[in-house]
Amino acid sequence: MxxxxxxxxxxxxxxxxxxTEARIAxxxxxxxxxxxxxxxxxGRRLAGQPITGIRRRAKFLLIDTPAGSxxxxxxxxxxxxxxxxGDERPHDHCYLxxxxxxxxxxxxxxxxxMLGLVEPHGRHPSLDGLGPEPLDAQQFTLEHLAQRCRRRKAPIKAVIMDQAVVVGVGxxxxxxxxxxxxxxxQRPAGAITRARLARLVDEIRLVLAEAIVAGGSTISDFRQAGGDSGYFQHRFRVYGRAGEACVACGARLTGGVVGGRGTTWCRTCQR
DNA sequence: CGAATCACCTGATCGC
DNA sequence: TGCGATCAGGTGATTC
Known part of the structure; x- marks a missing residue:
């Protein structure tokens, strides 16, 4: 999900x-x-604690209490x-x-x-080394992406999925x-002009923001916490559409493997 | 060092 | 219907 x-x-x-008044029993x-x-x-640490906030960092969720998160x-x-x-299901690993x-x-x-504990004002190995938040225009800039792409031969797709470069993109x-x-x-990251990287920075931000407004994408069993499904999956232009027509030019979309993961793109529109 | 591959697990789907 | 092969939204370790 x-x-x-x-x-x-x-x-x-x-x-x-x-x-705002919740407490963990x-x-x-x-x-x-x-x-x-x-x-x-x-369990020992968080039992009895009031929940003071719920945050997101990268793809991590943090539930804050005075005794830790x-x-x-x-x-x-x-x-x-x-x-x-009565609603117990297979693979329920933790009840709060x-x-x-x-x-x-x-x-x-x-x-x-994973589920873990972060000390109050403490660090956690999983949170160390994460790149900038893409929705923060001060953090995720053309300058930053261009610097991280410089001389890299890895496909650009692998680079933007690297959580040390920018977080949240899968x-x-x-x-x-x-x-x-x-x-x-599959274009080598180091071989992309600044102008096109600038466009990419914008499009990463836009697609993530649009998806948030749409409540995320529901594939198989992702649900919002309240049980509703997201609906951004209806707006996919390439994901899961190999062999279907490109929404822009009508050509058949190509499927392959890039960065070790299934990937779909348009050979006409994407260069 | 960077880039590619594998490994971790279970479940859904597809072709035969 | 049954069965094996394949694939899946992520990340970290290993290998080259």
């Missing part, structure tokens, strides 16, 4: 669901062996949902019980996600942004 727009959608949904860990093992101290990554299949009594007796469930069939939005910018995903 989870590139920046999906995580942001969940963040906003949880914020709305939980309100207790945390129930059923299966700690995710990609990163869930620290056993999590719950750090969550969704991997490929992670979800949070409101789970009323609120003081008002509601229960939030973290479910992640593939277990590529396999869907990389393809969508490159189509909108008219750049072939």
């Amino acid at each position: 989870p590139e920046l727009p999906e995580v942001e959608t969940v963040r906003a949904g949880l914020e709305r669901l939980i309100g 207790r945390i129930e860990l059923m299966r700690p062996d995710l990609r990163v093992r869930i620290p056993p101290s999590l 719950l750090l969550c990554h969704f991997g490929m299949t992670g979800t949070w949902r409101l789970a009323p009594p 019980h609120l003081a008002d007796h509601r229960r939030l469930a973290f479910r992640d069939p593939r277990r590529f996600g 396999n869907i939005y990389a393809q969508e942004a490159l189509f909108r910018a008219g750049i072939r995903p």
Whole structure:
């Protein structure tokens, strides 16, 4: 589910669901062996704590309390949902019980996600080395992207998916942004003019912002925290459309592998 | 050092 | 219907 727009959608949904007076009653860990093992101290530390904010950094969600923050990554299949009594499902790895007796469930069939603890005002290895937030025009600039592309031979798609270069862009939005910018995903990053990189910076920002407004993209089982599905998937121009007609020129879209991941592009519109 | 590949897991889908 | 192969929104380790 989870590139920046999906995580942001969940963040906003949880914020709305939980309100400003919420308190964590207790945390129930059923299966700690995710990609990163869930620290056993999590429950002790956060039990009884008031929730003071819900933030997003890159593709991470942070639930803040005075005793520390719950750090969550969704991997490929992670979800949070409101789970009323009786709604227990396979692959529910953690239940967060609120003081008002509601229960939030973290479910992640593939277990590529993570739950962790960040000390108050502390660091966390997963958050070190992250690049700028793309929606912050002060942070993510042409200057920055051009500098990170200089002399690099890797395909531009791999570069913009590199979380040290810019955060939040995954396999869907990389393809969508490159189509909108008219750049072939496999073009060596160092061989792109400044003018075209400037366009790419704009299109990355635009596509992410549009997707947030649309409530993210629903593929298989992504849902907003309130259970609604996003609808940005209806606006994909290339992702998942190999063999279909280009929305701009009508040519058949090409499918292949770029940066080790399935990729679709238009050989006519993208150069 | 950078770039490519593999590994981690489960589930859905597709072709036979 | 059943079964194996393939693919999937991410990231970190390993290899070349």
